[in-house]
Structures are given as C-alpha cells and as structure tokens.
Amino acid sequence: MFPESFTFSIADWVNDWVDKLVTNYGDVFRHISDTLLWAIVKLEGLLRVAPWWLLLAIVGLIAWHATRKIITTVVIVGLLFLVGAVGLWDKLMQTLALMLVATLISVIIGIPLGILSARSNRLRSVLMPLLDIMQTMPSFVYLIPVVMLFGLGKIPAIIATVIYAVPPVIRLTELGIRLVDEDVLEASRAFGANPRQQLFGVQLPLALPNIMAGINQTTMMALSMVVVASMIGARGLGQEVLLGINRLEVGRGLLAGLAIVALAIMFDRITQAYGQRQQGVQQ
Amino acid sequence: MSKIEIRGIYKIFGRHEKACLEAVQGGMSKDELLGKNGHTLGLRDISLSIEAGSIYVIMGLSGSGKSTLIRHFNRLIEPTAGQILVDGQDVMALGPRELEQFRQRTMSMVFQRFGLFPHRNVLDNAAYGLQVQGMPKAEREAKARHWLEQVGLTGFEKQYPRQLSGGMQQRVGLARALATDADILLMDEAFSALDPLIRREMQDQLLALQAKLNKTIVFITHDLDEALRLGNRIAILKDGELVQEGAPEDILLNPANDYVQAFLQDVNRGKVLTASHALSERKALTLTTRTAPARALERLQERAFDYAPVLDGRNLRGVLTQSAAQRALAAGGRDISAYLDDVASVPASTGLDEVLGQLLREPQPVAVTGDDGEFVGWLSRKKVVQLVSPALDSAA
Numbered sequence: 001m002f003p004e005s006f007t008f009s010i011a012d013w014v015n016d017w018v019d020k021l022v023t024n025y026g027d028v029f030r031h032i033s034d035t036l037l038w039a040i041v042k043l044e045g046l047l048r049v050a051p052w053w054l055l056l057a058i059v060g061l062i063a064w065h066a067t068r069k070i071i072t073t074v075v076i077v078g079l080l081f082l083v084g085a086v087g088l089w090d091k092l093m094q095t096l097a098l099m100l101v102a103t104l105i106s107v108i109i110g111i112p113l114g115i116l117s118a119r120s121n122r123l124r125s126v127l128m129p130l131l132d133i134m135q136t137m138p139s140f141v142y143l144i145p146v147v148m149l150f151g152l153g154k155i156p157a158i159i160a161t162v163i164y165a166v167p168p169v170i171r172l173t174e175l176g177i178r179l180v181d182e183d184v185l186e187a188s189r190a191f192g193a194n195p196r197q198q199l200f201g202v203q204l205p206l207a208l209p210n211i212m213a214g215i216n217q218t219t220m221m222a223l224s225m226v227v228v229a230s231m232i233g234a235r236g237l238g239q240e241v242l243l244g245i246n247r248l249e250v251g252r253g254l255l256a257g258l259a260i261v262a263l264a265i266m267f268d269r270i271t272q273a274y275g276q277r278q279q280g281v282q283q
Numbered sequence: 284m285s286k287i288e289i290r291g292i293y294k295i296f297g298r299h300e301k302a303c304l305e306a307v308q309g310g311m312s313k314d315e316l317l318g319k320n321g322h323t324l325g326l327r328d329i330s331l332s333i334e335a336g337s338i339y340v341i342m343g344l345s346g347s348g349k350s351t352l353i354r355h356f357n358r359l360i361e362p363t364a365g366q367i368l369v370d371g372q373d374v375m376a377l378g379p380r381e382l383e384q385f386r387q388r389t390m391s392m393v394f395q396r397f398g399l400f401p402h403r404n405v406l407d408n409a410a411y412g413l414q415v416q417g418m419p420k421a422e423r424e425a426k427a428r429h430w431l432e433q434v435g436l437t438g439f440e441k442q443y444p445r446q447l448s449g450g451m452q453q454r455v456g457l458a459r460a461l462a463t464d465a466d467i468l469l470m471d472e473a474f475s476a477l478d479p480l481i482r483r484e485m486q487d488q489l490l491a492l493q494a495k496l497n498k499t500i501v502f503i504t505h506d507l508d509e510a511l512r513l514g515n516r517i518a519i520l521k522d523g524e525l526v527q528e529g530a531p532e533d534i535l536l537n538p539a540n541d542y543v544q545a546f547l548q549d550v551n552r553g554k555v556l557t558a559s560h561a562l563s564e565r566k567a568l569t570l571t572t573r574t575a576p577a578r579a580l581e582r583l584q585e586r587a588f589d590y591a592p593v594l595d596g597r598n599l600r601g602v603l604t605q606s607a608a609q610r611a612l613a614a615g616g617r618d619i620s621a622y623l624d625d626v627a628s629v630p631a632s633t634g635l636d637e638v639l640g641q642l643l644r645e646p647q648p649v650a651v652t653g654d655d656g657e658f659v660g661w662l663s664r665k666k667v668v669q670l671v672s673p674a675l676d677s678a679a
Contacts (some may be wrong), residue, residue: 201415
C-alpha cells in the first residue's frame, strides 16, 4: 500500500484553474469558436449544396493531378460514389468539412511551429515532450475541459481533433528542415540570401516531401478521431458508427466505418502522391 | 593597395572561444587547448594580403584550416579575433543587412560539393545570386544564360542538377558565382571532387576565364600540382597556422620546413617549373640585325663571348658567332643580317621536362622567348638539371 501521508492531488487545483478560465475568458473563447463555427458551417453548407457529380469530378481531377494514375483515380472516385450509393453522402460531406477544417488548422499551426523548433533547440526540447503527451493522453481527458470552454458541437470536436492530429506535421516539418543539406543552405547564405529567402527559397522547398508526409499522417490521425468527435456532438459518419454501436445495428456501423475508410484512402493517396512527386524532383 | 587584407585571424571552436583566446595568444598549443579546455583551434594568427587580379591559392591537408579560413572572407564563419579588410572596408564592422549586401555584390563562392539547389533547374541555379539581389526575372535569366554559355553549358538550362555529371554540375556552380559580377571569387576545393581529366579541363577553363575577367580569386586546394598551376601566390597552412607564403617557385625552390618539403616531394617538377625559371644569370649581350659587323665583333670580343643573340625589334632573329662576324667584316657587309645562324628557342611557358628533351637533342645554346616571340634570355643547362632533380644535385 502506498503510504497515505505521501499522497497529494492536483485535481482540485486543475478544476479551479479550468473554472477560472471559463469564468474569466469565456467570452474570448466564445468569440474564437463563433468565428470558427461560421467558417465550418459555410464550408459544410457549400459541400452539401454542391451537386454530387461536381464534387466527384473535382475529387477525380485532384486525384489525377496528384497521382497521374488512371486506376487510382477511378478507385477513389468509385469508392466515394459507393458511399453516396449506400445513402451516406450527406454524412460524408459533414465529416469531410470537419476533416478539412481540422487539417487546415493543424497545418496552419503545425508548419510554423515545426519551422521554429527546427531553429531553436530550446523550443524543441520543450515542444517534443509536449507532443508526446498530446499523442498519448487519452482524448477524453481533454474533451472535458474543451467542452466546458466551447460547449458541445463542432468546435470542441475540431479542437480535440487538432490536438490529436497536429503532432506529426510539427515533427516532420522540423525533421524536414533539419535534414536540408547543410552545403546547399550555406551556398544560399554565401550569395547573401536573407533568412526569409533561405526559408522560402531553400529550406521549405527541400523539406516539402517530409512536410507532405506529415500532412498525410495528420489527416489519417484526424480521421481516427471522427468517432470520438461524434460523442461531443459532431455530426457525420462518426455519429453513424456511434448509433450503430448504441443500437447494436452492426450493419449500420460497418457501412459508416467503411465510408470512413474510403475517405481515408482518398486523403492518403492524394497527399502521399504529392509528397512523392516532390521527392522525385529532388533526387 | 591589396584587394583583401586579413590581419591576425584567430578561430577557436567551442562554447567559450573568447575566454580561450588569451591562452592561445599566449602560445597554448592545439593539443593542449583540446585536452584542457575541450576547444578546437581552427586558425592561429593568420595574416594575408591578396592583390587584386591575382589567383591566390591557400593550400593544406584536410584539417589544416583552409576551408575555415576561406569562410572568414565572407564571414560564413566569424573569427574569434582579427581583422578582415576588403577594398579597405572593415568586413567585421558590417551589420546583418550590410553583410548580405556585401555577399551579394562583392564576393561569390564556388563549393567543393557544388552546393547546387536540387529543386531548381540549371538556369535558375545560375540565376540564384541575381534573384537574391532582387533582379527582375527576364534580366537575370538573360545574364544566367550568358554565363552558362561562357562555361559551355548552353542547352542544359532546363535540366536539373542531378541529371548532370560532376564536372557539369561544377560548371553550373561556376556560372552561378560569375553571374553576380562580384570582383572576388572564393573557390573552396572547387575541383577536388572531380576526376583528374575533368579537373585539368576546369583548371584550363578557369585560367582562360581569368585572363578575360581579371577577378581576384581565392582558391583552396590540397593538391600542390593544382596550386602551382593556378596560383600567382600560394599560402600553405598546417594545423591552422601559416607555414609559408610566397610565389610558387619560391615555395618550390626554398621550402620553409620539412612539412612543405614533404608536400613538394611528389610534385612533378618538370611539369610545374618552366623555362622561365631556368634562365641563365649571365647578362646577355643583344645585337640587332642593323648592327654593323665591326661594331658587333668589337662588342663580342669586349666580353669574350663566342656568340650573341640578334634581335629584329624585340623578336629573336638568330645568333651571331665570332667567326661569322669576322666573315661579315671581311666581306665588307653593311650589317650583320646576312651572316646569322639559326638558333633553337623555347617559349618561356614550356615545362622543364620538355625543355630537358630539347637540351639533350640540341648541343647549341637554346634561347627562351616570351609570348610574342621576344627574346627573354638564354637557357642555363646547369639550372635545368638542378631544378628537375634537386636530389641529384644535393647528392653530388
């Protein structure tokens, strides 16, 4: 038995802190969440209003541009068509909107953080353990405070998704920049490139294959959060899975699960193909 | 005034370089510094002065600090102590913006492992320095094309560096450096990664370009043949210290210590030294084709010479022997032009190994001529032998 006298708890302290945060900064968080909500509702509305064939055509074009393979393109478009055919098109669009916004936010946060931590060993030594914690901490733990701060719905779902999905893009951006050939960077410095020219002209382009791999990982991890997100009120495919589980409707859950897989295949093939193409140019 | 002047450069690698400086200036050795303080001595008290329009070679084995030294010129590495002056301007006093300007305009650099941008094609690589300067696209591409043509890469503009051979990649590196029109070219073992034939070709190309452009070139190499071939002056580094500095033949003929001597051992002297190094010290008496026979004979007898070179303007026409002079006098000729004997000559830039062959075939005196055929002096047989085989000489 662990001696009673040695025990202590930070639980109360954390509770107090979150309470204070909610009371004092509730308005700020509300404002952030309103802006975010506006963006995601618009995107979702757009995706759901747009004709299905147009969206399939756009996905097909992007897939073709990325992979340059007919078979891959046909398979991706075919899978999405099947998802629509089993009656999950609307849910698919809701999930897609959530995914796109979460990935976009992850990239907007992740790439600059990756760049900064590639430049500063100190930041890196703080950030890396933090990322480990973010990835291993059970997501329900931070779902609670996030729900307290932002309420139920799409916003906490996106924030929880971003927390879980942002580490790979940070890590791989950092790795990519650190792996840039020292000789090449020195050459750009020798010709008088300023830090901005070094970053955008040399470091980022050369780190792009790694950054794309990071974005790929991030989208995959965001997808894996879809079901959890539905528990705090995000609608879409995750909600279908949840309903299937709750009502013991195995078929319903399986169909929605397969639809998520189809979405995953689409994101994976497209981002991977862009990453590989970048690598091809360099080697 | 010299183009580049560096004074008392020290470089110590480590966390507390300034703190160790005093100990090093006090005479602490490289090994002692590493053992006691865990710091590495990169350079110790280097002072050099580089003339405008010359090729200045800095030579040493790997680890001698030569690549560290060249990076001080444009402050890719900051010295621990010391002064760097370019055109009389103190480079150490430049702020970050000014330093970028300085690197863009005044110095450009060619790297051992090329340092090309793998994601840019050849044209964009060559135009990089100009792009950094902010030159509009059309203008910089025209300039880059011009310099690619100068290095013989027309037609490769749209290729990527990985598609080119090593020699061609380094040509791109050279074009990129030349395109900025900087006065000073820093070349860090630029040809060391190339195979011998290509290296030779690149050296020739560099010399040809230099004859046209007259830049100030600082060239780093570990290859003495290359150093002697390119350098107007050579500095030799060892363990971060300057061992010897001078004109190539000074170093070859008077090595400062065993280290330099060891360097020189494998040099093919016959290729490096030329006829101009083996001129006879005897002050030559020169006659012209218009000289009267009586005057010519008088001057020959005056100095007890058997023969003298005869010039037409500055060009060597032939040689006049005493007996020919007497014949001319007896025949009552107006001048000596009809009584000349042919004379063997070699250009001043001929390698001594070739000269040696000629000396063996030719018992007659051999004249040395300059680029335009002008008479430079007589070849000294004794000197040729001395220079080609110093070991034989010292054994005798």
